[in-house]
Amino acid sequence: MRKRQSDDVSGKAKSGMTMQACCEYQAKFEPVRLEFSTLGIVVNSKSAPLMVDLRQLQLDDARALLGHASHQLPSVEIGATSYLQALIDKLCELSLKDPLTGLSNRRFFQNVLGREIEVVARSGEPALLLMLDIDFFKKVNDSYGHPAGDAVLQAVAKTLSACVRPMDTVARFGGEEFVIILPSCQSSYGFQVAERIRAAVSAMIVTVAPGVTIRVTISIGGAYAPRWVRSTAELWVDRADIELYRAKSEGRNRVCIEPQPILAVSAEEKHLLFGPLSMDDPGWIESMVGDGSVGSSGSLMKRVN
Amino acid sequence: MSDVSTSPTAEKELTPVPLKPLGKVLAVTSGKGGVGKTFISANLAAALAKRGQKVLVLDADLGLANLDVVLNLYPKITLHDVFTGKAKLEEAIVRAPGGFSVLLAGSGMVEYSRLTPNVRDDFLHIISGLLPHYDIVLLDTGAGISDVVLFAVSLASEVLVVATPEPTSLTDAYATIKVLVGEQQRRIIRMVVNQTARMGDGRAITTQLQQVLDRFVVAKPGEKVRLIHMGDIPVDPSVRQAVMRRQLLMTSMPGCPAALAISQLAGKLEDMLITRPQ
Numbered sequence: 001m002r003k004r005q006s007d008d009v010s011g012k013a014k015s016g017m018t019m020q021a022c023c024e025y026q027a028k029f030e031p032v033r034l035e036f037s038t039l040g041i042v043v044n045s046k047s048a049p050l051m052v053d054l055r056q057l058q059l060d061d062a063r064a065l066l067g068h069a070s071h072q073l074p075s076v077e078i079g080a081t082s083y084l085q086a087l088i089d090k091l092c093e094l095s096l097k098d099p100l101t102g103l104s105n106r107r108f109f110q111n112v113l114g115r116e117i118e119v120v121a122r123s124g125e126p127a128l129l130l131m132l133d134i135d136f137f138k139k140v141n142d143s144y145g146h147p148a149g150d151a152v153l154q155a156v157a158k159t160l161s162a163c164v165r166p167m168d169t170v171a172r173f174g175g176e177e178f179v180i181i182l183p184s185c186q187s188s189y190g191f192q193v194a195e196r197i198r199a200a201v202s203a204m205i206v207t208v209a210p211g212v213t214i215r216v217t218i219s220i221g222g223a224y225a226p227r228w229v230r231s232t233a234e235l236w237v238d239r240a241d242i243e244l245y246r247a248k249s250e251g252r253n254r255v256c257i258e259p260q261p262i263l264a265v266s267a268e269e270k271h272l273l274f275g276p277l278s279m280d281d282p283g284w285i286e287s288m289v290g291d292g293s294v295g296s297s298g299s300l301m302k303r304v305n
Numbered sequence: 306m307s308d309v310s311t312s313p314t315a316e317k318e319l320t321p322v323p324l325k326p327l328g329k330v331l332a333v334t335s336g337k338g339g340v341g342k343t344f345i346s347a348n349l350a351a352a353l354a355k356r357g358q359k360v361l362v363l364d365a366d367l368g369l370a371n372l373d374v375v376l377n378l379y380p381k382i383t384l385h386d387v388f389t390g391k392a393k394l395e396e397a398i399v400r401a402p403g404g405f406s407v408l409l410a411g412s413g414m415v416e417y418s419r420l421t422p423n424v425r426d427d428f429l430h431i432i433s434g435l436l437p438h439y440d441i442v443l444l445d446t447g448a449g450i451s452d453v454v455l456f457a458v459s460l461a462s463e464v465l466v467v468a469t470p471e472p473t474s475l476t477d478a479y480a481t482i483k484v485l486v487g488e489q490q491r492r493i494i495r496m497v498v499n500q501t502a503r504m505g506d507g508r509a510i511t512t513q514l515q516q517v518l519d520r521f522v523v524a525k526p527g528e529k530v531r532l533i534h535m536g537d538i539p540v541d542p543s544v545r546q547a548v549m550r551r552q553l554l555m556t557s558m559p560g561c562p563a564a565l566a567i568s569q570l571a572g573k574l575e576d577m578l579i580t581r582p583q
Contacts, residue, residue, distance in 0.1 A: 122422055123422055124420060124422075124425075124452060226488065226489075227488065260487075265476050265479055265480050265483070266521075268521075269479070269521050270476060272516065272517045272520060272521075273472075273475055273476060273513065273514070274472060277512065277513055277516060278516065279515070279516040281508070281509075281512050282512070284533070285508065285511055285512055285515060285532065285533065286533070286534045
C-alpha cells in the first residue's frame with residue numbers, strides 16, 4: 001500500500017509522476033485542490049477486482065489503468081479540473097463495464113440486482129433474472145484460439161443486447177457467463193423471451209478468422225424475484241443458477257425457468273388428496289401430544305370420498 | 306495499491322436485511338370461503354382474551370369483510386377512514402364483546418381489494434403501529450389466494466390454515482399451502498380443521514395433506530414443509546345457533562364442544578406465540 005498522499009494534486013503529481021510528466025503537468029495545470037471523501041473505484045484485474053481508494057490514487061495510476069483498458073486519455077488541453085473529471089468519469093465507466101464486450105460488468109449487475117429485488121418486494125411487479133452460459137465454450141478456445149473465443153463473446157454480447165428492451169440490464173457475469181435482468185416481465189412471457197434469446201444466439205454466425213465461421217449455442221436458466229416479500233440478491237442468483245445447471249444437464253441449448261408456484265391443483269394431486277393414506281401418521285404432525293385430541297387416522301379420506 | 310479496509314463499503318448494500326415477519330402476528334386463512342375463518346378468528350380472540358392476553362383482530366379481508374357481521378358491530382369509524390386519512394388509528398379500534406379489540410375494514414374497502422404499493426404501505430404502517438400495544442394480533446384474511454391475502458399472511462410470523470373435511474375445502478387449503486410454500490418460502494404451516502365429525506378426523510386430514518405435499522411440493526433440497534395440526538373443532542349445533550344470533554360462542558355457550566376445542570386451540574397458540582422464545 002502506498003503511503004497516504006495529501007489530496008493536493010500538485011503534491012500527488014510530484015511524488016507519483018515521472019519527471020517528464022511532472023514537468024508537463026506543472027507547465028499545463030495550476031495546482032488544484034481535490035476533495036474525495038468516500039469515493040472509490042473498482043478495477044477488474046485478471047485475478048480479482050481491486051478496490052482503489054481514490055484518495056490514494058495517483059494520476060499516473062489512473063492513466064495507466066485507462067491505458068491498460070485501451071481507453072483514450074482525455075486531452076490535457078481541457079484544463080485541470082475538466083481533465084481530472086474526465087479521468088474520473090472514464091475510471092468510473094471502467095469500473096462498471098466489461099472491457100471486452102462493452103456490456104455492464106458483474107459489479108454493476110450486482111447493484112442493479114440489489115435494487116431490483118427491493119423494487120419487486122415493494123411493487124410486486126414480476127422481474128426475471130436470466131443466467132446464460134455459452135455451450136462448450138472451451139472447445140472454441142481450444143480449437144480456434146483465444147482471439148476466436150473473444151470474438152464469440154463479443155458476438156454473443158451484441159446479440160443479447162439486441163434481444164432485450166432498453167430497461168433490461170445485460171451484463172457479463174464472468175468467463176462465458178452472462179446475466180440479464182428483466183424488470184416488469186410477466187411470468188407468462190418469461191419463457192418466450194428467454195427462448196427468443198436462445199434462438200437468436202443459435203442463429204448467429206461468428207467469423208472467428210478470415211473465412212472461418214462458427215456457430216454457438218447457449219443454455220439459459222431463469223428465476224423470478226419473490227414478490228411482496230424481501231429476499232436477497234444472492235438467493236435470486238442461486239435460484240437462476242440452479243435452472244442454468246438444469247438446462248445444461250438436460251442437454252444444453254435450452255431454456256429452463258424456475259416454475260412459478262402453480263395455483264391449480266393437478267388431477268394427480270387431487271387423486272392423492274382423496275386417495276388412500278400411504279403415509280404413517282408422523283408424530284410431529286401435532287404440535288403437542290397428550291392434549292386429548294389425538295386420535296386414530298387414516299380412515300377419514302375414504303369416508304370423505 | 307489498494308486498501309480494502311478503507312475502501313467504500315458498497316458491498317454491504319448487496320445484502321439487504323430480510324424483513325422478518327412480525328412477531329406475535331397470526332394470520333388466519335383458508336383457500337375456500339365459508340369454512341369458518343372469521344368465526345374462528347373472533348372466538349379464538351375471545352378465548353385468548355380469557356386467558357389474559359391482550360388481543361386485536363384485524364379484518365384483513367379488505368375487499369369483502371364480514372367480521373362486523375359476525376360480531377354484530379357496526380362502528381362509525383373503520384379501517385377505511387384510517388386508510389383515507391379521515392381518522393386516527395386509535396379511533397377505529399373497537400372493543401368487541403369477547404374482551405378483545407377489533408379493527409374492522411368497513412364498507413368502501415373494495416378499492417383495497419387489489420394490492421398496490423400504497424395499500425401495502427398503509428397496511429404495514431397500521432400493523433406495526435398496533436404491535437406494541439397488543440400481545441397477539443390476529444389477521445382475519447380473505448378467502449382465496451389474492452395479492453392482499455398473500456401480503457397479509459406474509460406479515461405474520463405464524464399462519465393458521467382453516468379447512469373443513471369437505472373435499473372442496475381440502476383442495477383449496479392444499480392450493481393455499483402450496484402458494485405459501487412457493488411464494489413465501491414458508492416451511493411450517495399450522496392447520497385447524499373445522500366441523501369434524503369424529504375425534505382424530507382433523508389429524509387425519511392434516512396427515513393426508515402432508516402426504517400430498519411431500520410428493521408434489523418440494524421446497525429446497527434438505528428443507529421439508531411441515532404441517533402442524535393444531536386441533537379440530539367438532540361439528541356442534543351450538544355454533545350455528547351462536548352464528549345466527551350473532552353472538553360469540555365463547556361467551557354465549559362456553560361449555561359446548563366447539564367452544565372447548567377453541568379454548569384448547571387458544572392454549573396451544575398462546576404457548577406458541579407467547580411462551581416460546583421467538
